[in-house]
Amino acid sequence: MTDSPAYRLPLDPQEQPILDRILHIRDNLSLLKQDRSTHIKSQDVIHHYNELIEQVDKLNAIRETKRDEQNRVDTVLDDCFQLISLFFLTIGRNSEAPAVYSAISTVKRLLDHLKEAGFYSPKDLESIRDHITQWRHSVRRGKDTFSDSLLTLLDARIGVCESILQDLQQNLSKLDPEMMGTYEKLVSILRSLSACNTRSKFPAKEVQDFERQLLEIQDQLHETRVTHDGKTAEQVYAERLEQMSLTEGEVADGPTVVRALLARCLLWVEIIQEKQGKIDSRFEETYAHLVKIRNTLEQMNLTHAWSLRETDLYSYQRQLDRIDASRRDGNFLSPVTNEPADLHAQRTLLYLLRKSYSFVYQYIVSSEPVSEALLPIYNQLLTLKRCLVEVKRSGGVDSPRELYPYSMKLNSIDNMKKDGKFMVGNDIPEGQASVTALLAECFDLAYDLREESQQHEESNGVETSNEVEVAS
Template sequence: MTDSPAFRVPLDPSEQPILDRILTIRDHLFLLKQDRSTYVKSADVVQYYHQLIEQVERLNHIRESKRDEQNRVDTVLDDCFQLISLFFLTVGRNLEAPAVYSAISTVKRLLDHLTEAGFYSPKDLESISHHLEQWETSVTQGRDAHSPHLLTLLEARIDVCKQRLAELQASLSKLDPDMMGTYEKLVSILRSLSACNTRSKFPAKDVKQYEDQLLQIQAELHESRDNHEGKSAVQVYAERLASMSLTDSAVADGPTVVSALLARCLLWVEVIQEKQGKIDERFLDMYDKLIKLRNNLEQMNLTQAWSLRETDLYSFQRQLDRVDESRVDGNFIDAEGRPADLYAQRTLLYLLRKSYAYIYQYIVSSEPVSEALLPIYNQLLTLKRCLEEVQRSGGIDSPRELYPYSMKLNSIDNMRKDGKFMVGNEIPEGQASVSALLAECFDLAYELREDSQRELDEDETPPVKGTRIPA
């Protein structure tokens, strides 16, 4: 099991029974996560959730006079809540407060890393802002159904994320539409350069193409390239990072933000052309670990809709958390406590941020449907896309062309018992979502059939008596 880094604070003897109990709960959750022989049932998840809340209430009672206490109890509690949160997503209860816990933890790290990186796209912030509002609504609506201890914690974490988000949004507030377009292009290029930097074989040709794009932007903006005679590109890049930050209290004007980012891009091109993708040997193990995590998360993107169980993300989260929390003052350090050079620091940070971004993507794209109903739901999604594509392509020539779709839709509709999709004697979560999607598919098929029949009727309509038929 991948555990969180353990606190070294001595454990209060009165908290030992709580630690023992939540360790047992975590073990049960982990076994439930590993069991692929059957789908996860909502009742099992809720059972462990209530047991965990009971322990939180006991802990809060003990800590009435020491609210800031942090020890191993807290790290194991965090493990449990992370797992519970992902289980709520797995069973399709996405809109309930416990499901928010893992998402908020991931977003907090993403926002920290975007701040640290010093560049980000407005689209990054728009997505996070949109989902923060959704999660805040879930927490508000959960007041009667969930423990106030959990809700207070979630509200506090959401507030922290909203504050950090507002700082990042403010830093781009003076970019006009034209400058914003250039800024977004620079962000895309800088990220692409960082990705090139992590390939198994350094793509010199691709890097040169990105450099040409940067020089073209430089010419359009009438900027000049940094003259760092007597200093390396790494030294000048480090100086720029130290002297400027997108999140300074004084918000820079649009041209200054774009000009600074362009300078960083041009310097970073020089840095990676010199390094050729070679990482300091002291950090090769960490680099290889992050590359593997990034690649595994990226590959999950190909099969996400069909095979991803949200609890699968737990082990990735925990491994990334351990790497992130092993840093000292934001620096990656070696076994002897020495920090990495700037090139390794920025490359490792890119891999860390990219991996968290994949986890965020999978969490927010999780459908509010139990994994028991996901096979049906995914089939309906595919049918809907096919019917929409047929509609966009001009429709059908004959109702007969709809037979395969109609047969599949009817077979799915016939699976319902008393209007419910059953799995054994259970009624899995997500009934409304699956039924709504089925209805959409039937509506699309009906529209296509009606359009086709209308065209046939028009073609077969006999001419009005006395009307001359054109030759």
């Protein structure tokens, strides 16, 4: 099992029984996560959640006079809450407070990395802001249902994320619409360049094309390329990052923000063209590990609607957390010499770390509010809906007979219900309302298409009759 980053502080003897118990809970959650022979049941998740809260209450009583204590108990508790949170998503209880835990932990990491990278799209921030608002509502709704300790913790973590988000939004507040368009294009180019820099084979021609686009933007802004006589591009880039940290808290005007980002893009092109996709040999192992995680998460994007169990994300979160926690003052350190990486390696590894966390975030927020037991039915209905919408968009059908395959499939799904519920064995999985609503949408689309085709047939029949009368 992938453990969380470990604390090595001494453990209060009074907390040892709590640690033993939550280790046992974590082991049970891990076994439940790995068991693919059956669907996750709500009662199992709630049982483990209640067990965990019981240990939290005991821990709070012991720490009444030392609230800032942090040791291995806390890291294992975090493991358990991360798993419980992902289990709540798996059983379709997405809008309940425990489900927020994993999401807000991932967003905190993502926001920290966006701030550290020093460039981000307004769309990134809008998506995060909207979901944070939803999560805060979930926490408030849970005040009469879930533990005060959990809700207080979630409320505090959401507050931290809101504070970072506000700072990031403030940094872009002086960009007018025209400057914003240029800024967003530069963000896109810089991210594309970073992706090129991590390809198995360095795409020199593609990078040259991005460089040409940057030079066109430079001409439009009447700027000149940064010269660095006597210094390397990496040294100048590092100086610019240092200047950013010194002026943190100050909000620059729009043109200054855009010019600074353009200069960074041009320097980064120069750096990666020189490196040709080769990273400092001391960091090859970390680089290969992050590339593997990034590629695996990216490939999951093609199949996650059908095969992803949200708890599968846990191992990737923990691997990323360990790599992130191993840094010192934001620096990736050599496992041999304990020296920080050069700028190229630092920024490359940070990009891979941020990209991987962004995939985890994407999968969490796109999780459907439906139990995995109902997901096969739900996904079939989603496919049917897309097909019916496409048929409608393409002009409908010529005859109601063309809708028979859709109607037969919808009826077969509808007939799976028992007493108005979709049952799996004797269980009534979460997400009944979502599946029923989607089924109703599909029936409505099929009905509308049938009505249109019948009207079309009747209209053609009248026209044909008139033509016959005229001919006679």
